[in-house]
Amino acid sequence: MSIQISPSLMCMNLMEIKQQLSVLNSRADFLHVDIMDGHYVKNITLSPFFIEQIRPHTPVAIDVHLMVETPTDFIAAVAQAGADFICPHAETINRDAFRVINQIRALGKKPGVVLNPATPVSWIHHYLHLLDKITVMTVDPGYAGQPFIPEMVNKIAELKALKMQHGYRYLIEIDGSCNQKTYGTLLEAGAEVLIVGTSGLFNLHDRLEIAWDKMMSNITQAQSLLQESA
Template sequence: MYKFSPSLMCMELTRFKEQVEALNERAHFYHVDIMDGHFVKNITLSPFFIQELRKISKLPIDAHLMVEKPSDFVDMVIDAGADYLSLHAETINGDVFRLINHIKDRGRKFGVVLNPATPLDSIKHYIHHVDKLTIMTVDPGFAGQKFVSEMLDKIKEAKKLKEENNYKYLITIDGSCNKNTFKQLVEAGAEVLIVGTSGLFNLDEDVNKAWDKMMETFNHEVKDITNVAN
């Protein structure tokens, strides 16, 4: 079954509790973007946001650290309640094994994120430790950007590697997951779709109705592919 992870930077924050309580019954993960204004030119959510989210949800929280120095944030987001820590490969080469060991020693899952221009080969020495592999299909930093179709080949490569080596990572897609891309992503090997503005929240003011519309579209687009989500 395919899984869906709402990107909460795209939600209506004035209706935080209402929307989270609705999504608790439908989503599989929550995706929380933490940006420092340096690695990307934007500032979004924070460890405090995760702390507040944890109070009203038991779903797994995936903290996506779009920051220059992830080691400065790791313990903060773990203490706040994150279950997965997804770190950009571009930021961790200097201490990646130390970070992996620390995250797993604290009982959390290690995720790695690849920007569109970063090849899968760049993580070959630690890919076997990865629990969640996130492939960016847009350049990071802002919502609503154009889908980078060249990333379909990277998704296929990640799926092939996973099957050939019995790796356990979840193939996760971040960026422009919506009615125009669902079929291509699933066919390429996507397992978790991070849905934001175009894929979910802009479909209806009522997030319950928005979810139903998203799933109707998704199931229609992938109806000829096996293991379609319910």
């Protein structure tokens, strides 16, 4: 399986959103939209209204990361706005995870779940088979540009092993410090989707198409080194 790329739109240049979307539309596998409520994390970023505004201008699947205390306050709104994947944090849904997953599925969307660095895979064992995506946070949530937490490599490998053993369908996605320094480690552990932000994509060049090519060159180099060492 080739690696899939999900640019984090909170890191894009919002003054050039139309031009940058046109670049991403022919390249990205997903568009990652962070929604924060200022409570679950001490930050506020994008919104259901943002999704509604970009939806007519992109054919790419929109993947919504709900960094919010009460996901059920947002699920219907982001679904109506045009989200394709809806991914709350495990800590916010485990009291009623099956009901939340069923709600997402009933709206015609794909359910995912996000694991904070200190949250073990065991928290979601009972509903792994219902998920279309699992996002492993390799930084603490809420802010861009944080350092990679190396202890997360084992968590990625654990999810990969469980997927292979049981035939689960979920994609293994990585959120946090996905860049040239970490690509090799993440790919070797079993990452399937990389969320790229400032360090991985948007800060590589002022022109996004050039930045994209640089990013892909870095990923290809990491893949080649892994093949050589296999």
